[in-house]
Amino acid sequence: MRTVSAALALIGGVMCAFLLDVEEDVPAARQSVAAFPPAPTGGVPPPAGDGAQGAVARAATPTSHTRWPHGTGSFPVALSARGERYRALVEQAAREYTLDSALLHAVIATESAYDPRAVSPKGAVGLMQLMPETARRxxxxxxxxxxxxxxxxxxxxRDLLARFDNDVALSLAAYNAGERAVIDRGYRIPPYKETLRYVPAVLARYREIKGLPDS
Known part of the structure; x- marks a missing residue:
């Protein structure tokens, strides 16, 4: 089994793959988890095999069939000044939904840099860049x-992790590109430039927050 740290160590060797075999952009809207079937029984397939997308997917995947634990009980150890402002709020949400608070911080830092007024060109809003349909749901x-x-x-x-059998890389890819993009590609990280950068970026930020070594 590969740990988060071991998988992250592979990312540097495949960054050039971002320039090959990828589609330009993510869909304009992220789809609701209610709209699609659950992952196949027995877990999701492994990342795509050949080509640049497969290499990036394998490097980005922190746990190739090692699943994200429910409620690790660990807390971030290294936050920016902006992150500290929201520490209590994030830890409360992490406890409520049995998530590692460091993962939530990593998503927030990557999505909005802790700017609660952030609005993306596609209409995602706030700290965790919620799309309007997600906010309504x-x-x-x-x-x-x-x-x-x-x-x-x-x-x-949490719903994404449940849908994708606690595969954190696929769940992050779905958070960025939408569930349909992951499901339509056989439960693999979709080959969008933004998504192929997003997943390793969140995982790298997670490692930084947790104070984990580079390798």
């Missing part, structure tokens, strides 16, 4: 409110 009345945004984002991430 999770009952968010004000996506700019840090508490509502983080709780909904944490719940969405």
């Amino acid at each position: 999770y009952g968010v009345s004000d996506a700019f409110d840090p508490g509502e945004n983080v709780r909904a984002g944490a719940r969405y991430l």
